[in-house]
């Protein structure tokens with residue numbers, strides 16, 4: 483799992499002045515709206531004695547801990563310590579990590595990391611949003627799947643033939659072969675497009691709208707943006723476009739929450755939403771059934787533990803990107819976190835950590851940071867040994 487990306491936490495409509503506890507990247511956060519209606523997200527662990535803030539309540543726009551009533555505002559500042567009496571001096575180190583929140587596309591995205599604003603990877607944009615002629619639906623799921631496995635499945639053109647009878651022929655097509663994958667890279671992602679032969683749409687509104695020849699080839703494009711977002715464009719005909727945006731949030735290494743925003747430029751009436759969503763769900767659950775059984779659950783640490791084929795090229799690119807982000811120190815050292823789970827409360831570092839010293843909670847261990855630290859301590863040992 484990676485820090486320094488925007489992750490979807492909750493649908494905007496669910497965000498009120500009642501706190502909601504959300505688990506992301508293996509840590510707990512609490513979200514609420516303050517008195518001005520601004521969406522707030524802070525680490526769930528109280529810096530007094532580790533109370534679970536999400537089990538408290540919102541008072542005067544601040545989250546109040548259920549244990550001794552300390553309050554924290556949306557910037558993470560402690561605003562009340564009742565045991566000190568009225569008008570106390572509140573020590574700076576009581577602050578908790580607070581995370582930038584952006585509400586867009588019906589979701590509240592949290593920036594879980596410490597990068598300053600100008601260096602942050604963007605939220606995967608939906609360019610059709612607000613454009614006329616596009617109808618949209620939103621669906622959400624939670625699966626027992628590692629997020630990387632899920633993203634890799636999205637950019638894997640070879641599984642469609644076998645997993646989805648809606649897209650392929652279940653292996654009953656003798657001339658089947660995946661088209662060549664020609665990856666196109668962007669600053670934060672890699673994708674590709676290809677023409678494929680797909681079975682006709684089932685009888686009903688979508689088929690009527692398409693007017694597609696039974697044997698016509700369809701164009702599909704797909705790619706990832708950042709660590710956990712995915713786009714898939716399906717053009718059953720030149721004029722009929724389905725654009726899907728999948729925003730994933732790793733709950734932990736073995737569970738993922740997914741929001742699927744589907745845009746279509748046909749059947750604009752909302753009465754067709756159900757048909758579209760049912761078809762999406764049918765496909766998504768087919769992926770789930772395969773992905774939940776993968777062994778090992780997590781992608782192996784090196785590619786030689788799998789056999790790569792040309793159709794896996796985009797997956798290879800994605801893994802290279804993840805390595806690059808790991809080298810920047812963005813990968814969570816989940817092994818250490820899990821080993822210390824009951825003894826250490828960690829926080830994902832927030833942007834404020836770059837401005838202030840003296841935080842109560844330890845910053846979550848990060849892979850590259852640990853390696854660098856190991857090298858440093860190795861160098862210290864070397865120095866001590868006179869090498």
Ligand code: FES
Pocket residue numbers: 528529530531532533547548549550551552
């Ligand atoms: S643990 Fe939160 S106020 Fe004491």
Ligand SMILES: [Fe+2]
Pocket residue numbers: 635641642645646765769
């Ligand atoms: Fe699939």
